[in-house]
Amino acid sequence: MSESANFRAAARVRMPSIPPASGGAVLVTGICGRLGKQLARVLHRERPVVGVDRRPFLDKPKDIEHAQVDIRRKKLKDVFRPGDISAVVHLGVMHDPRASSAEHHSWNVAGFTKLLEYVSQFRVPKLVVLSSANVYGPHPSNPQFLTEEAPLLGGQNFSDIRDLIEVDMLAQSFFWKLPETETVILRPVHILGSVHNAPSNFLRLNPICTVMGFDPMVQVIHQSDAVRAIELALRPGIRGIYNLAGPEPVPLSRYLKILGRQRIGVPYSLARIILGRMWSLRLTTFPVPELDHIRYICMVDDRRAREVLGFTPHTSLEDTVRSVDDGRW
Amino acid sequence: MPQRKPAKRSATSQALARIDRAAREAPAFLGRLFGAAGEAVDDALERLLGEPFAERMARVPLSLGSSGIDPFGLDPEWMKYVILAVATLHRKYFRTEVHGVSSVPTGRVLFVANHSGQVPIDGALIAAALFMDGEPPRLVRAMVEKWALSLPFVSLFFARVGQVVGVPENATRLLAQGEALLVFPEGVRGITKTFDQRYKLTEFGLGFMRLAIETDTPIVPVAVVGGEEQYISVANFEGLAKLLRAPAFPIVPQMFLPGGQLPLPTKYRLWFGEPMRFTGDPDDDDAIIEEKVWLVKQTVQSMLNRALKERKHIFW
Numbered sequence: 345m346s347e348s349a350n351f352r353a354a355a356r357v358r359m360p361s362i363p364p365a366s367g368g369a370v371l372v373t374g375i376c377g378r379l380g381k382q383l384a385r386v387l388h389r390e391r392p393v394v395g396v397d398r399r400p401f402l403d404k405p406k407d408i409e410h411a412q413v414d415i416r417r418k419k420l421k422d423v424f425r426p427g428d429i430s431a432v433v434h435l436g437v438m439h440d441p442r443a444s445s446a447e448h449h450s451w452n453v454a455g456f457t458k459l460l461e462y463v464s465q466f467r468v469p470k471l472v473v474l475s476s477a478n479v480y481g482p483h484p485s486n487p488q489f490l491t492e493e494a495p496l497l498g499g500q501n502f503s504d505i506r507d508l509i510e511v512d513m514l515a516q517s518f519f520w521k522l523p524e525t526e527t528v529i530l531r532p533v534h535i536l537g538s539v540h541n542a543p544s545n546f547l548r549l550n551p552i553c554t555v556m557g558f559d560p561m562v563q564v565i566h567q568s569d570a571v572r573a574i575e576l577a578l579r580p581g582i583r584g585i586y587n588l589a590g591p592e593p594v595p596l597s598r599y600l601k602i603l604g605r606q607r608i609g610v611p612y613s614l615a616r617i618i619l620g621r622m623w624s625l626r627l628t629t630f631p632v633p634e635l636d637h638i639r640y641i642c643m644v645d646d647r648r649a650r651e652v653l654g655f656t657p658h659t660s661l662e663d664t665v666r667s668v669d670d671g672r673w
Numbered sequence: 674m675p676q677r678k679p680a681k682r683s684a685t686s687q688a689l690a691r692i693d694r695a696a697r698e699a700p701a702f703l704g705r706l707f708g709a710a711g712e713a714v715d716d717a718l719e720r721l722l723g724e725p726f727a728e729r730m731a732r733v734p735l736s737l738g739s740s741g742i743d744p745f746g747l748d749p750e751w752m753k754y755v756i757l758a759v760a761t762l763h764r765k766y767f768r769t770e771v772h773g774v775s776s777v778p779t780g781r782v783l784f785v786a787n788h789s790g791q792v793p794i795d796g797a798l799i800a801a802a803l804f805m806d807g808e809p810p811r812l813v814r815a816m817v818e819k820w821a822l823s824l825p826f827v828s829l830f831f832a833r834v835g836q837v838v839g840v841p842e843n844a845t846r847l848l849a850q851g852e853a854l855l856v857f858p859e860g861v862r863g864i865t866k867t868f869d870q871r872y873k874l875t876e877f878g879l880g881f882m883r884l885a886i887e888t889d890t891p892i893v894p895v896a897v898v899g900g901e902e903q904y905i906s907v908a909n910f911e912g913l914a915k916l917l918r919a920p921a922f923p924i925v926p927q928m929f930l931p932g933g934q935l936p937l938p939t940k941y942r943l944w945f946g947e948p949m950r951f952t953g954d955p956d957d958d959d960a961i962i963e964e965k966v967w968l969v970k971q972t973v974q975s976m977l978n979r980a981l982k983e984r985k986h987i988f989w
Contacts, residue, residue, distance in 0.1 A: 484822040487842035488745050557825025561746045561832070592738040595746065612825065640822075661740065 368428040369394050370578065371468075373415055373459065374436025375408075376401050378539045379474075383433065383571045384408055387578075396423060397436065415455040424466045431470035431578055432463055437511060439541075441631045445504065452507040456514055463518075463525060470526045472577045474570075475512040477533045477587060478505065482560070482642035489645035492531070492585040502633035516585070528577040530570075532588035533644055537567030538670045542634060547599060547668045551606035555615055558639040559597050565590030566659035566667060576653050586653055587644035591661040596638055602665045612639065714757055721760045722805060726753055732809045734779075736850055745814075745847075746832035752812070755834050756804060762794070763801035766938055767899065768989075771802045773945035777811070781848045782948070783890045784813060784855045785881060787874055787973055788863030790900035791923055794936060799855055799895060802943050813853045816844065841884065848888040856881045858966070865921035867909055871901035872977050877970045879962045886965075887955035891948035894969055896976035899941035902987050939987050944976050 370387055374380045375395030385405065387393050393408045395401055401410040413419040415436060423429075438451045463471050480490045481498030496513070499506035518527045534543035543564065546552070565588055573588050600607050610618070615635060622628040649655040659667070718726045730749050742748050763769050789795055796815050803811040816839030822828040837843045847854055857863055858877035866875065885892050906923035914922035927933035949972065951965050 484828065485819040485838055485840065487840045487846075488837060489842070489846065491842070555825070557827075557829055559829050559832075561742075561744070592740060593744055594738075594740045594742055595748075598740065598742075 368392065368430035370431045370433060371396060371423065371429045372433045372435060373397065374434075375410065377435060378537075379535065379567055379570065380435050382567060383435070383574055386571055386575060392428075394423060394429065396420065415459055416450060420458060421462055424462045424468075427466060429466065429468050431472065432459065432468055433472045433474070433574060433578070434459060434515075435474050437474065437508060439505070439508060441504065441542075441629060442626075445507075448504070448507050453510050453514070456511050460514065460518060464522050468525060470528075470578060470580070471515070471518065472528045472530065472574055473511065473515040474574065475515070475529050475531045476508065477531045477563075477589075477642060477644045478637075479509045479512050479531065480642055480644070482636040482640035484640050486641050486643075488561075488641065489643055490587070491645045492587055492648060501636060502631075504631065504633070519583075526580070526583040528582055529585040530573055530577060530588055531585065531644065532565050532570050532573070533563040533590065533642075534565070535567050535570050536564045536664050537667045539567050542630065543637075544668045545629060546638075547603060547605075547665065549605070551608050552600055553608050553610050553615065554596065554600075555635060555639050556609035556611045558612075559595045560639060560641045561593045561643060562596050562599065562641075563589045563593045563643050564599070564661075564664055565657060566664040569655075569657040569659055569664075572658070573649065573653065573655050576655055582653060584648075584652070586649040586655075587646045588649050588655065589644055589646040590657040590659065590664055593643055594661065599665050602662055603668070714753060718753065718757050718760065721757070721764055726756070729804070729810050733804070733812050734809065734851060735812065743835070745835060745837050745843075747812070747835035748833045751830075751833040752835070756801070759797045759801045760805060763798055763805065767794075767798060767941040769798055769802060769899075769941040769943060771806045771943045771945075773947075774802055774807045774943075776947055777803070777807055777893055777945055778891050778948050779809065781851045781888065781890050782853045783848070783881060783885050783892050784853065784895050784945075785892050785969055785973065786855065786857055786895035786897055787872070787977060788857035788859045789866060789871070789897060790936070791864060791904040791906055791925065792936065793857075793864060794903065795897045795900045795941075796855060796857070798941055799897070799943060803853065811853045813855045814847055815855045841880070844884050845888055848884070848890050854890075858970075861920040865906070865909060865923055866901070867923070868901070868905045868907060872898070872981060874970055874974050874977075877966050879959060879966055882951065882962050882966045882969070883955045886951050886953055889950075889952075891950050892969060893948050894946040894972045894976060896944040896946070896973055896980050897941065898944070898977065898980045898984060899939040899987070902939045903936035905937075937988075940989050942980055942984065944980050946972055946976055 369392035371394045372380055372384060373396045375384050376397040376399040380397070384393050384395060388405055388408050395408055395410040396413060396415060398412060398414045400412055404410055411423045434456065438448055479496040479498045480494050481500055481502065483497065496509045499509050512529060515527060515529050518525065535541060536544050536547065569590055570588065576582070597607070612635070616632055619628060619630060619635065620632050623631055715726060722729055730752070735743055737743050784799065786795065786799060800813045803813050812835055814835050814837060817831050817836045819838055821831060822838055837847065844854060858881050859875045860878060862875040904925045905927060906925050908924045910922035910924060914920065949969060953961070
């Protein structure tokens, strides 16, 4: 038995008092990200939490187990082996625009396939995958609000995110491959907060460059609301795909106004060239195709999440937007 | 000499102080200027509408959020300027006569009109009539071509004045919200008609009928008279249009005369018909939908014929 499994067995002995709320521990991949840590803090009060991440979990709450493994390794199986995992939350999707596409593919697709294999092998009854509304992609011909049935065209103009779409598709195939597992795919709009994702980093810029003549309507969601949606998705009986949106959509310019940022409008053709140069000189973390997010709409219809999941965002628009400044370093 | 020096310095510093003062006052002055312009816009609108713009706007059934912008991007602040321009065309330039606007049902409604005039002024005037002459005032939405929304400024403008991408999902959602939608089932075929084909309806598309049945929306037929004479197109260069990938290339002789680029100031007449309701299966065969579409088309055509018969003069 491996080290982590030993530790797991010991942990179970140490805390037998926690009743398996809906059947035991929640395994969270990518727990060392900012969103993962938030989720862990919320979840560990109610049920055992097992974290999987190749990064070390600093300032980890005592009752959370952490297995520092790469999800592509066989070692991952040891985490499942004790057989008390009742839910898997997959947050460990890599979206580092600087990483090579081979690395992306092997991590996101091969790693996730491994995870799915163990979910089916150990008959885990619940799987929650955090995808993103970006899988639909920003396009001028998008309907104002995309439903869960809309085609995933995000990779059409931005081939680097094709593996993220593949993750979503793999999870979808699980609906029929393993119907006894309740699979939930969450597709939140831009998550804002102390997280270090592209939309939050973009709003942290000052001055902020926008594309001249474009001011699309944009939806955002606060990280704590995203975490709550994951909690709701963990309830027994919930399955399917859910778009998640936060407060009402407003134009991009309104976000900049709330933050009091200076705004520089650059014509698209020029912006593309400048950003391309900056990208190749490693001066920016935004690849050129992401400009489409500040040109075209990519908004979702979150009716299903409100009605079936019972999700309503709690954080107001102003608080959601201002929260990006918490994540500065 | 020693006396001149301080005088010279003071002149320089005075000049600098003056520049400084001017620079400091400039924002305030500009603010006043814009404020005055804003007031002038408000006054002009009030004269045209017969009441303050904000009061009229408040009666429009819209689903504005707490941010004051509707989910499709419509911003009433932008509307003010657009409505001023369109209202001026409506009242002063084309002196539109509006008939039957009182029979327009409240709640969701689909306006089906004939399309004419090379430039879609007819759409703007229908919108103006519904906002200025209808009670309660309505803001009608039209569906915009997809490519228009990939253009800078154009896409921004369309979104802020409430125009949406022409996809069925948007239409269904807007009607479910109880909004008014304007469609020209003739499409580009209608607007690029040559003068000899004036007021003859071309083929109608079927999409609007499926939409109306699916959402149980009343259809209000609208006849627009006056548009065909604003730009007299004698021919359509189809080969050139294809080459330019444009929908049409009309030859309009007046364009070569000074001032002829403006549309001729014909008198527009808008006739709103009685609402028509259709039931059935929205996914029926084209043949069955076509029959219903034919009914609407015939209604618009007969309204057009009657309006043309009643018209005494093109310009007044």
